[in-house]
Amino acid sequence: MTDDIAKTVRSFIGEHVQDGEPGDDHDIFATGSVSSLFAVQLVMWVERTFGIAVHPTDLDIENFRTVNHVVRFVESRRAAAAPA
Amino acid sequence: MHSYRLALDEPVAGAHLDELSRRVHYISEAIIGFRLVPGAGDGVEAVEVTTDHPVDAEALGKKLRYVVDTEVRPQLHTPPKVLWRSTADRTPHGDTFAGLLADGVVHEIGPGQVALGAPALAALDALDGLLRDIIREEFGAREYRYPTLLPVTALHRSGYLSSFPQHMMFAARLNGDVDTYRAFAEEVGARETVGDRVLHRCAPVDRCLPPTMCYHTFDQFAGATLPDENTVVTAKGGSFRHESRYHRTLERLSDFTIRETVFLGTADFVREARDRFRRRAVELVEQLGLAGRCEVASDPFFAGAATAAQVSSQRLLELKHELHLDVAPGDSISIGSFNLHEKHFGDAFGIKGPDGATVYSACVGFGLERFTYAVLCQYGWDVADWPAPLAERCATTPQPGKGKR
CATH class of the missing domain: 3.30.70 (Alpha-Beta Plaits)
Structure with a gap:
């Protein structure tokens, strides 16, 4: 599951960075790989693609800085939503 | 009504x-x-x-x-985020402006326009002096005094015209033709008001009033390859923004003064400089014993196609911090902002570093009338009551009225 999520996230981010496909720990916002407007696009894409609600308290850029950060965020929200 | x-x-x-x-x-x-x-x-x-x-x-x-x-509605629901809150226990009075008017410290010219006199003027200059000390000590900035009027092209290429059309104030002149001058002179001689008879005779509209100083700086370096990896420029000047409503105070003016410092260079440098200036500004506010806070903010984007995304990304990436000071019980105003621009202005103005790459930029601006007003609201306008760093710089200013808090 994690591999599938990572592949999907890597592919989406890779389509939007200006300097080639980034490593999974590459901070795309600190390095100018993307414009700031991509942050909003990424949040909305995560909601739409993985069917999870991004709440106001989730709107911390630390959840979206790298491929790995996004993957961890998606997994945590899916785990929280899963039936016990 | x-x-x-x-x-x-x-x-x-x-x-x-x-x-x-x-x-x-x-x-x-x-x-x-x-x-x-x-x-x-x-x-x-x-x-x-x-x-x-x-x-x-x-x-x-x-x-x-x-x-x-x-x-x-399309904006992300980013929650408020406070970076710093003062421990100063100062509750401003709510009637400061009326007192300033009564004592002749300020004079209202019109909507959004207020004249400052002693000792407010001395406070404004002293506060600017304290900020300049930080700018000199921390950044060794080059200082310029720009002409008031800004080429419209500078705001056009920056994206300001499409992001903040509501604030624009153009500086027009009559079209240079003897027939225009003659017709205009005859007509205004026969009328009591001229406002509606001016604009159709103006051309070209190539100058405007600057909404802040940084556009002068970006325009100054347009198309340049900077010799140093990092460059810091500071300027103070008249800044102009049309607002939908003006407070009957110094809180929101159409015509005011900004001390602005622009950082051009690498991504790491401009971010670190922006944050370092914010820390020094907070130290200054603490030194002055002023009540306030610093928080994540966004610009008043309006009427553009990307407005919602611009506001949301500014907040999400914390591109803008604002320093607020209390001016009345439960009320505060932003007296300074600390902004990261990424490569937006480097791209827009074609500014490159010595390696040929587009520069990153940041700017830090202080509204000096607002800063002054917050001090007057919290301390009154008897210089003897002001905090030492300010009072020492204003020792010789005339002192009308008492202004005791």
């Missing part, structure tokens, strides 16, 4: 309420006041507006709903 209830398609709630409130007056100049009408739950279901004259409420409602649906 007329009142209209403008219904929203769906309730607006949470962080969107502030964004709605800051836009209502820009919907139309006819609106002179408004109230958010709560619906069921915690949302707002309508805006009740007041106007001086009868208006087409249906058309006004349509404009409001369009702005809400395109600029407010």
